Amino acid sequence: MKTLNKFSISALCFCLLAPIAALGQAKKAPDSETKELVAKIKRFAPTVVTGDARRLTPGDRRALEKIIEAAKYLDPLFLRQMWSGNEARLDQVKADKSAVGRLRYQYYLINDGPWSQLDGQKAFLSGVPEERPAAANYYPADMTKGEFDAWVATLSPAEREKATGFFVVIRRDNAGKLINVPYSQEYHEFLIPAAGLLREAAALTTNESLRNFLTKRADAFISNVYYDSDVAWMDLDAPIEVTIGPYETYSDGMYGYKAAFEAYVTLKDEAESAKLTKFSQYLQELEDHLPIEPRYRNPQLGPGSPIRVVNEVFGSGEGNSGVQTAAFNLPNDEKVVNEKGSKRVMLRNVQEAKFNQTLVPLSKLTLSGADQKNVSFEAFFTHILCHELMHGLGPHQITLNGQATSVRQQLKETYSTIEEAKADITGLWALQYLIDKGVLDKGMETKMYTTYLASVFRSVRFGITEAHGRGIAIQFNYLTDEGAIKYNPATKTFSIVPAKIKAAVAKLTGEILTLQAEGSYAKAAALREKYGVIRPNMQAALNRMTNIPVDIEPVFPLANSAGR
Secondary structure, eight states: OOOOOTTOHHHHHHHHHHHHHHHHHHHHSOOHHHHHHHHHHTTEEEEEOOOOOTTSOHHHHHHHHHHHHHHTTHHHHHHHHHOTTHHHHHHHHHHOOSHHHHHHHHHHHHHTSSEEGGGTTEESSSSSOSBOOTTTTTSOTTOOHHHHHHHHHTSOHHHHHHHTSSSEEEEEOTTSOEEEEEHHHHTHHHHHHHHHHHHHHHHHOSOHHHHHHHHHHHHHHHHOOOHHHHHHHHHOOSSEEEEEEEOOOTTOTTTSOOOOEEEEEEEEOHHHHHHHGGGGGGHHHHHHTOSSOGGGSOSSOOSOOOEEEEEEEEEEEGGGSSSOOSEEEEOOOHHHHHHHOOEEEEEHHHHHHHIIIIIHHHHHHHSOHHHHTTOOHHHHHHHHHHHHHHHTSSOOEEEETTEEEEHHHHHGGGHHHHHHHHHHHHHHHHHHHHHHHTSSOTTHHHHHHHHHHHHHHHHHTTOTTSHHHHHHHHHHHHHHHTTSEEEETTTTEEEEOHHHHHHHHHHHHHHHHHHHHHTOHHHHHHHHHHHSSOOHHHHHHHHTTTTSOSEEEEEOGGGGGSOO
16 A cells, blocks of 8 residues: 655754755756755745643543554545546656655645645646546546536435535546445455554543544544444544544535545644633634524534644644645534534634744734734734634525425535634634624734735735635635725835724625525626635735745644654
8 A cells, every 4th residue: 555654853853954955956957847846845844733731641542652653654545536537647657766756755745736825726737627626536536517517416315415515535436427426435454453553542542522622523534424423523532632533525527526534643732722712712602693694693602612722743544645734623524513613723823933934024014014013923813713713603504495405505616705704803803803892902903804805915925726815815806895904005015994894894795695595606707706806915915925825835743743
């Protein structure tokens, strides 16, 4: 079986030193491809990401090693999910030991494929499709939407649910007809050993909730039934906070149905987690005051909304692909969300790295000197928290024409972009509500909006083919058209218009939540088409940022002591 350990000891040295070595190579042989790859790799700043495991019990330390070892199986699994030719092509790239070959290999690992995520998923290697296939490897490469829709219409309700669900790939049988194939079957060579390692970790830990989750998630890898383990994950409260399995659907560009495998192995920050628990008590109140028609609000949210502040020690699969996740809100299964709520996990050390490496430097190019003083990590961290909280609010399960359905299914491939825009803008609205209520200090207001504006440029650099980046473009252009953001051509800087920002945020929040409640694919597509673009003033600003990293490239030292 092929294995892909992105962060072995040799890779650690390579990630830290390769860009420097490559620059030297480029000086000796100014090859255009070498120069281009060096420039692309430099957009990711090699950064050590780790946590203090010394406080763990001896059993938990050994369990942590097993969990990391299990998580490593998700790297080659995710690689296969992204493209059917990924593994063979990576082997070819790895075999090339030349200077340019090493650069290709490093950039391939960063992107989990031969397409550059920061460049609109365009190919950086020859001999592959020019853009990453929208269907990834979840559907047959020759399948059309029309064929899929016609096939789904013929299925029983149970099989239709599987076909449009998270945990099944679509393949062809010997006769060429479409069929459902469960993840447990499609990826058994990775999931079986990963499940075994999770069971070993469960036997080592002293924490009952961690033991319960690891055991049930191992069972899910084999059975393809994830409900029980998602519930167990919601109840997980341990020094080791682990998220592992198929979750997000960003990579399914055809429908947004299929979940990619990812892992975040983290250590809980007890003190910071305790500080943020106060936000949970206001979620129902925020829901009750959302700027939408009352009939679209949830009269009773799910009972559980835990918040965890953690430090990441290892990530794999989609959890370590291209731009790094700063926080997440899971699970995505609407059934679990309705019954248990959702958990918000804040990766504090990742956020601090992003803030220092990218946001602070670019704020000096996009904001006035006076505004730069109002860029704060506290505001950055708190808005990310509210972003994740807002994923759990607003419409999720809806009824159209008397039929129960979900926002995700109705918005199809537009869902991820619209949902990310919703979480961002509704997060701002929620912070303003809490400030007006006196829950948060009034002094947070200016810092919140100014830091948000600086962060807009950080996020849009991820590219508008990516859900977060395009969602940010929608917000920026909408708020600009509303007069809430202005551009100063003399200084080439941007600023918030205090008299207009609050109303504009509430207006966009209402529009997005309403189209979600209506399940309106047409309105979602129109919003994305009109506003999800890079306009000239923003593009000019982005062009001035070439020497500032776009994101971090994490190096995980703890992964070196746990590996195959």
